[in-house]
Amino acid sequence: MGRSQEQGQGQGPIHSIRLSTVGAARPTETGTTHEPTGLDLAMKLHYLKAAYIYSPETARDLTVRHMKDSMFMLFDQIAWTTGRFSRRDSGRPYIKCNDSGTRFVEGQCNLTVEEWLSQPDRSVDEFLVYHQPIGPELAISPLIYVQLTRFKCGGLGLGLSWANIIGDSFSLFYAFNFWTKAITGETIHAPPPSRGDRRFQSPNPTVKDPVSVKQVDPVGDLWVTPNNKKMATYCFNLSVADQISPHFPVNGINSIPVFEIIAGIIWKCVAKVRAEPEPVTVTIIKKDPNDLKPNNAIRNSQVISSVQVDFPVAEATVEELVRSMGEAKDERFGIEEIGGSCDGNLDFVVYGAKLTFVDLSGEDLYEARVMGKSPDSVYCNVEGVGEEGLVVVYAAAKSEERGVTVTLPEGEMEMVKLEFKKCGLIAP
Amino acid sequence: MPQAPMPELTSSVKLKYVKLGYQYLVNHFLSFLLIPIMAIGAVELLRMGPEEILNVWNSLEFDLVQVLCTSFFVIFISTVYFMSKPRTIYLVDYSCYKPPVTCRVPFATFMEHSRLILKDKPKSVEFQMRILERSGLGEETSLPPAIHYIPPTPTMDAARSEAQLVIFTAMDDLFKKTGLKPKDVDILIVNCSLFSPTPSLSAMVINKYKLRSNIKSVNLSGMGCSAGLISVDLARDLLQVHPNSNAIIVSTEIITPNYYQGNERAMLLPNCLFRMGAAAILMSNRRSDRWRAKYKLSHLVRTHRGSDDKSFYCVYEQEDKEGHVGINLSKDLMAIAGEALKANITTIGPLVLPASEQLLFLLSLIGRKIFNPKLKPYIPDFKLAFEHFCIHAGGRAVIDELQKNLQLSGEHVEASRMTLHRFGNTSSSSLWYELSYIESKGRMRRGDRVWQIAFGSGFKCNSAVWKCNRTIKTPKDGPWSDCIDRYPVFIPEVVKL
Numbered sequence: 052m053g054r055s056q057e058q059g060q061g062q063g064p065i066h067s068i069r070l071s072t073v074g075a076a077r078p079t080e081t082g083t084t085h086e087p088t089g090l091d092l093a094m095k096l097h098y099l100k101a102a103y104i105y106s107p108e109t110a111r112d113l114t115v116r117h118m119k120d121s122m123f124m125l126f127d128q129i130a131w132t133t134g135r136f137s138r139r140d141s142g143r144p145y146i147k148c149n150d151s152g153t154r155f156v157e158g159q160c161n162l163t164v165e166e167w168l169s170q171p172d173r174s175v176d177e178f179l180v181y182h183q184p185i186g187p188e189l190a191i192s193p194l195i196y197v198q199l200t201r202f203k204c205g206g207l208g209l210g211l212s213w214a215n216i217i218g219d220s221f222s223l224f225y226a227f228n229f230w231t232k233a234i235t236g237e238t239i240h241a242p243p244p245s246r247g248d249r250r251f252q253s254p255n256p257t258v259k260d261p262v263s264v265k266q267v268d269p270v271g272d273l274w275v276t277p278n279n280k281k282m283a284t285y286c287f288n289l290s291v292a293d294q295i296s297p298h299f300p301v302n303g304i305n306s307i308p309v310f311e312i313i314a315g316i317i318w319k320c321v322a323k324v325r326a327e328p329e330p331v332t333v334t335i336i337k338k339d340p341n342d343l344k345p346n347n348a349i350r351n352s353q354v355i356s357s358v359q360v361d362f363p364v365a366e367a368t369v370e371e372l373v374r375s376m377g378e379a380k381d382e383r384f385g386i387e388e389i390g391g392s393c394d395g396n397l398d399f400v401v402y403g404a405k406l407t408f409v410d411l412s413g414e415d416l417y418e419a420r421v422m423g424k425s426p427d428s429v430y431c432n433v434e435g436v437g438e439e440g441l442v443v444v445y446a447a448a449k450s451e452e453r454g455v456t457v458t459l460p461e462g463e464m465e466m467v468k469l470e471f472k473k474c475g476l477i478a479p
Numbered sequence: 480m481p482q483a484p485m486p487e488l489t490s491s492v493k494l495k496y497v498k499l500g501y502q503y504l505v506n507h508f509l510s511f512l513l514i515p516i517m518a519i520g521a522v523e524l525l526r527m528g529p530e531e532i533l534n535v536w537n538s539l540e541f542d543l544v545q546v547l548c549t550s551f552f553v554i555f556i557s558t559v560y561f562m563s564k565p566r567t568i569y570l571v572d573y574s575c576y577k578p579p580v581t582c583r584v585p586f587a588t589f590m591e592h593s594r595l596i597l598k599d600k601p602k603s604v605e606f607q608m609r610i611l612e613r614s615g616l617g618e619e620t621s622l623p624p625a626i627h628y629i630p631p632t633p634t635m636d637a638a639r640s641e642a643q644l645v646i647f648t649a650m651d652d653l654f655k656k657t658g659l660k661p662k663d664v665d666i667l668i669v670n671c672s673l674f675s676p677t678p679s680l681s682a683m684v685i686n687k688y689k690l691r692s693n694i695k696s697v698n699l700s701g702m703g704c705s706a707g708l709i710s711v712d713l714a715r716d717l718l719q720v721h722p723n724s725n726a727i728i729v730s731t732e733i734i735t736p737n738y739y740q741g742n743e744r745a746m747l748l749p750n751c752l753f754r755m756g757a758a759a760i761l762m763s764n765r766r767s768d769r770w771r772a773k774y775k776l777s778h779l780v781r782t783h784r785g786s787d788d789k790s791f792y793c794v795y796e797q798e799d800k801e802g803h804v805g806i807n808l809s810k811d812l813m814a815i816a817g818e819a820l821k822a823n824i825t826t827i828g829p830l831v832l833p834a835s836e837q838l839l840f841l842l843s844l845i846g847r848k849i850f851n852p853k854l855k856p857y858i859p860d861f862k863l864a865f866e867h868f869c870i871h872a873g874g875r876a877v878i879d880e881l882q883k884n885l886q887l888s889g890e891h892v893e894a895s896r897m898t899l900h901r902f903g904n905t906s907s908s909s910l911w912y913e914l915s916y917i918e919s920k921g922r923m924r925r926g927d928r929v930w931q932i933a934f935g936s937g938f939k940c941n942s943a944v945w946k947c948n949r950t951i952k953t954p955k956d957g958p959w960s961d962c963i964d965r966y967p968v969f970i971p972e973v974v975k976l
Contacts (some may be wrong), residue, residue, distance in 0.1 A: 071628040072588050076580035078618040123581045135587065149587035150618065191591045320841070 063178050064198055065158040068158060073122040075196075076132035083148035085131040087216055089391025090351045091382060093145065093264055093399045095185075095275045099223050102179040102208060105417075109424040110207035113234065115157060118199055121233035125226060126153065129349050132217050136189040143394040144189070146217075151191075156181040156198040164197030164206035168428055173286035174456065176430035180210030184435070186273035196435040199402055206427075212434070219353040220431065221338055224414050226349065229417045240408075261382035263334040263357045264389060265404035265437065266397055276400055276435040279379040280460040287470065287477050289313065289453045294475055298369045308373060310337075310444050313455065314408040315372035317442050318468035320404060322364035324463055332359045334407040335379050336413070355401060356381045403437025403458070411445035412453060433454045502863070505835035569772035570713050570945065571725070574652040575912050576619035576645045576757040585618045586611055586976055587802040589751075590713040596630050601744040610751045612973050615875035615896065619962075620903035622755040625735045638674055638735040639683075645731055645757035652956075653727070653759040661725040663916060666717050666726035667769065668698040670706035670907055672936075674733035684729065695721075702793065703935025704871055706730065707907035708943050711762070711781045718789040719762040725765065731757035732906035741803030748888075749806050751876055756905025756912065776946040779831050779926070782940045790815050794936035813880050819940035820884065820932070827942050831864040831928075861885050865944075866927040867890065869913040871934055872899035881932070897966045902958070905931070912958060916966070919959040921949040 102459050126133050134148040158181075159348060160167070161426055167175070181198040194217055200208035213223045289295060291309055294403075295335075339352045356379035364372070390399060399409070417425040431445045431454070440459040447454045459467055471477045504511065524532065593607050625637035646669070654661065667690065669681040679698035684690070694719060699706050707730040714726040734755055737748050748818075763772065786791035793809040809815075829837060835860040843857035868891045870881050878899065882892045894913040908935050910931045917923055927947040934940055954960065
């Protein structure tokens with residue numbers, strides 16, 4: 052059952068919500084600011100979400116106090132993310148590093164972890180991530196929300212809602228892993244964050260007019276994607292061997308490009324549903340292989356590339372689609388230019404400007420060990436997706452599986468799910 | 480042009496020397512008298528020669544009985560004198576609570592919480608912001624965990640947790656520093672004005688440390704920010720009565736149950752200033768502590784202005800229109816504090832001021848009473864009586880007012896201002912943070928005199944005068960150990976938020 056994306060809190064099965072604030076231990080020097088790059092500004096209407104669930108054996112003895120204290124250690128490294136947005140006289144947003152802090156949300160759930168995980172549509176994990184958009188008052192809007200949900204059995208759900216303007220999904224995972232190390236009590240040697248150039252190395256400096264980004268009507272100080280259609284989310288697990296491999300001819304020794312195949316299959320399904328006009332252009336977002344983390348670990352460096360095909364997608368084979376994805380053009384430079392133009396006063400949408408596929412499968416999310424134990428389940432999604440839709444592919448608990456979160460307009464979701472059933476992606 | 484300031488400069492220098500000369504003359508008057516007398520005596524003796532001296536000696540017919548009686552009489556008088564002298568009260572050591580960094584409340588966080596909680600009252604939020612900007616507080620002051628919630632969750636449990644956290648940490652540190660065993664504590668005094676559970680906080684301490692069953696324990700509540708010195712006074716009185724004893728004083732203020740949840744402006748002020756803190760002090764009258772004690776208590780003067788209605792009502796706990804309980808601070812607070820201070824100084828002045836200042840004050844008093852009532856009253860120079868000042872860090876206004884009234888320099892009030900900046904108003908324990916600041920700066924020398932002044936609801940002004948017993952090495956631990964190098968900081972008049 053797809054869950055509607057609503058602006059708001061983790062309510063529903065979560066109760067006894069308490070809000071507080073955590074921040075950085077050391078005071079930041081007065082007057083420190085953080086300037087977002089053009090690429091950051093282009094992403095400002097999007098929010099990244101991740102929910103990690105830990106079993107009762109791992110998490111039963113972890114107190115809220117301990118979790119909060121470890122967050123302070125994390126934010127000591129990235130104190131600028133605890134600031135608040137403000138605008139320069141020109142209207143360009145920047146972060147005032149005033150140590151305001153991050154919102155910490157505590158909640159309780161009457162289900163056990165087992166009961167929670169037994170629900171087939173994993174998008175129920177949206178309830179584990181407290182989310183509020185930035186605005187309408189920039190000065191009191193936190194950039195990060197952390198939700199700690201205690202299950203009836205003692206298990207713990209840790210949800211992070213992270214404004215994309217401060218960093219990409221890979222930054223979020225980096226920060227979360229840092230936090231789990233702090234919770235476990237490991238001494239962390241974090242490199243001092245250098246304030247040098249946070250830009251990415253782009254091999255394609257000539258792309259102007261990127262198609263993966265779309266300008267939207269001005270949203271003012273409430274950074275919410277203006278969609279005419281209500282969006283719904285559906286999340287499921289895939290087994291590579293059973294559901295992916297059959298769609299692709301095995302090339303002998305070469306390992307199959309799992310993400311591209313999944314993207315291709317879903318692209319076809321959506322094309323079949325949408326019919327006219329078919330989505331002939333899609334956006335692919337992946338990790339930058341040339342990225343120099345962990346220095347400057349929190350930033351937007353994901354590769355945003357565009358794929359255009361000139362043949363009808365619904366009839367094409369998955370192989371053809373996968374091959375076209377190999378010719379994706381990196382559009383970051385163009386997006387950087389556009390995002391920074393007009394002093395960041397224009398508003399854009401990247402996820403969902405065109406049907407977007409995000410590849411997080413290279414990240415080992417289950418490395419986020421608390422007290423030596425991996426999470427039982429991890430969920431990833433993006434809030435504020437445009438109307439063309441979004442597919443996020445990420446690692447699942449078993450290495451031969453993948454988690455897939457699909458966000459599409461409510462009207463299309465049921466039909467797309469039918470197509471998925473026809474392809475064998477989900478059980479009938 | 481350069482000629483005009485020169486006469487002024489030379490005249491002021493001349494005045495300074497005149498002042499110094501006058502002070503030496505009056506303060507050492509007796510010595511000045513004694514010297515000529517001794518000189519005359521010596522000259523006489525030399526003139527008389529040895530045989531004449533012997534003749535004078537033999538003419539005084541000394542009888543054995545007379546000699547014995549006289550010596551017994553002398554011994555008797557000196558014994559009575561030594562027995563009736565009040566015992567010397569020592570401050571062996573003290574320990575201040577350092578809040579963890581995870582309780583830190585930067586300005587931005589405080590204002591954000593304020594805006595979220597008081598979202599329907601923008602004027603109250605504005606008011607709080609203006610107070611905070613001018614408060615003199617820094618970005619490292621701390622509030623207890625329950626107050627970090629939006630809205631705060633001041634349960635009794637949370638208040639007890641805060642009390643246990645601050646008191647036990649301070650006491651553990653004190654026991655470690657002094658090597659005192661809990662079983663050896665003879666007197667325990669705990670003062671916390673606004674949180675008074677049953678069983679009392681002193682019972683909580685006795686329970687935690689398994690103190691003796693015949694301990695003399697007292698719990699003072701409701702006595703405001705000056706309760707710290709009231710506890711010292713009580714400890715002194717008890718130590719006069721009980722020989723060979725020690726006393727532990729715990730001064731704190733528990734913030735959790737007293738965070739004002741309404742939006743009446745005069746009652747929002749304490750929220751902006753009061754912060755988490757505690758101090759534990761070990762006092763003793765044992766002669767064996769003479770060598771290791773840090774300070775000796777010289778004087779303690781308590782002044783209560785409660786008989787005056789205006790003073791009584793100026794800090795008043797009450798319910799607002801919506802039923803929220805808070806502390807109402809009247810607008811005349813500074814004026815009333817000034818009067819209370821004057822009353823206190825009138826008592827303590829004669830005890831501590833050197834003779835030169837007292838004479839001047841007396842002359843100016845006579846002058847005003849008899850000759851010209853319009854003569855400006857002479858304000859004695861207390862800088863001659865004390866090397867260090869610890870003014871209760873009640874707020875920037877209090878420190879400014881006292882600096883003006885007592886004509887103190889910036890360095891004299893530095894300890895108070897920096898304590899307000901780093902720790903906020905920690906109520907009765909702030910005097911001990913200030914003393915710790917002076918020690919951490921390495922300024923405390925043997926023989927230095929310290930004046931602690933505390934104000935409290937009622938309205939009370941209490942003063943304590945300590946004399947430093949031994950030069951104190953810069954402590955390696957303590958609340959200032961990790962940040963003393965950053966101090967003193969420049970605190971702007973208004974911080975831009």
